[in-house]
Amino acid sequence: MSFTIALSGINAASTDLNTISNNIANANSTGFKESRAEFGDFFQNAAYNLQTDATGGGVGTERIAQQFTQGAITNTSNPLDLAISGEGFFTMKDNGSLVYTRNGAFTTDSNGFVVSATGQRLQVYPPVAGTDNFSTGTLTDLQLSTAPNPPSATTNIVAGVNLPANATAPTDATFSPTDTNSYSQTTSTTIYDSLGAAHTSSLYFVAGATAGSWTVHTVVDGSEVGTGTALTFGSSGQLTAPAGGKVALSFTPTDGAAPVSATLDLSTSTQYGNTFAVNSLTPNGYATGQLSGVAVDSHGVLSARYTNGQTTVLGQVAMANFANPQGLQQLGNATWAQTFASGSAIPGAAGASDFGTLQSGALESSNVDLTQQLVSMMNAQRNYQANSQVISTDDQLMQTILHLQ
Structure with missing residues (x-):
């Protein structure tokens, strides 16, 4: 015995x-x-x-x-490295089956899918179009597309300037953008057509003979758009005409793009003191952009950044938790599978109840x-x-x- x-x-x-x-x-x-x-x-x-x-x-x-x-969190230089601080697992798809891991060392494969070292695809909740929400009942593979971000034509130019109240009319009565004696002040910005081509839009302000009267001329790529619009300022320095401070602009690019129809918004412009100042000059629209990087916030929301300054939300990292994590079946490569002992996966997102937060550019050590x-x-x-x-x-x-x- x-x-x-x-x-x-x-x-x-x-x-x-x-x-x-x-x-x-x-x-x-x-x-x-x-x-x-x-x-x-x-x-x-x-x-x-x-x-x-x-x-x-x-x-x-x-x-x-x-x-x-919890394992120690180590910072890395890869934005696709993700570390969970707290409870939960990443949800991965392995040849059609769902598996779970705490290993957030992700990269992209030849098709742009975000994968683990063994090729398992990271699952995300897709965004709901037109909202800030995500379809939490749907899992999809996260894919980074190398396709360019399409351009957007300029439709609005917000120009808030201060024109000097003591300005006198220019010596040359006929306006010309090449004649500095035919205008009082000028400023420029960049606008875009439907093909993403950039155009230089310059505003020329011409003081009138009567106090508080001005004319604004818009010149795009050296050619004047329209014939100028009269501006009137009241005794308090506020713009009183045109109504609402809005000026309609329209021109046809020579590169085959659609005609550009935009609104010049001068409603915040003033006439104070003796100094010309540009307080704001903000056109909308942007050129074509190439993917420049990916950002992931603490709630697992992934956004693609483009060289034109735009961002596109790609989805939210799908996480899972279990009533009994010790009942999970070990599969190797720091992955686990659901079992009867572990209970069914409880879906969720980082930062929600019973789920930890995510840190981008970091990994959880053993x-x-x-x-x-x-x-x-x-x-x-x-x-x-x-x-x-x-x-x-x-x-x-x-x-x-x-x-x-």
Whole structure:
């Protein structure tokens, strides 16, 4: 009997050493979660439990329990590296099946899909068009497109200027953008047509002979648009005409783009003091843009940034949690699969209830404490040696009995 008991102790110590060695081997594996061997005693015959002199039948391995404690967060230079601070798992698609991981070391494949090192695709909730919401009931592969961001033609130019109240009419009565004596002040900005081509739009302000009267001329690429619009300022310095301070502009580009119809908004312009100032000059519209980077906020919202200054929301990182994470099935490569013991995946998003936040440009390190593992390894070694000594003692006793015969 003692041989069998000691042998069960040796097997248990061996299992403990295997678990510890696996933890140590993965001390630097991103997103790895250490395991702990848990043991329990057992009796060969349950009836012996009622006897005061009954002895146990040895030890057995009850389970290898995974420890989902938080690993240290390490900063990286890759914006697609994501670290979870708190509860939850990334949701990945592996050949049609959903798996879960804490390893946020993501990159893109040849088709632009965001994938793990083993090719599993990161899942996101797609954005709902026209809103700031996401379709949390739908999972989709996250794909970064290299297609350019389409241009948008300028439709509005907000120009808030201050014109000097003491200005006098120019010496040359006929306006010309090439004649500095035919206008009082000027400023320029860039506008765009439907093909994304940039055009220089200049505003020329000509003081009138009557106090508070001005004329604004708009010149695009050297050619005047229209014939000028009269501006009138009241005694308080506020613009009183045209109504609402709006001026309609229209021109046809020579590059084949659609005609540009825009509104020049001068409603915030004033006539104060003796200094010309441009307080705001903001046209809408933009040129074609190329993908320049990706940003991920703490709630997992992913946005593509383009060289034209625009951003496009691609989706929100889909996360999952479980009633019993220790019941998940380990698949290797720091991934797990749902089981009956773990319960069904509970979907969610970073920052929501029961879910941690995300940090872009960072990775979660293994939660293995090497010092603790080394101490546990020494204890397992001592247990192995002690049980081996029991077998050696039993052998000596058997030898003694044989010699008595």
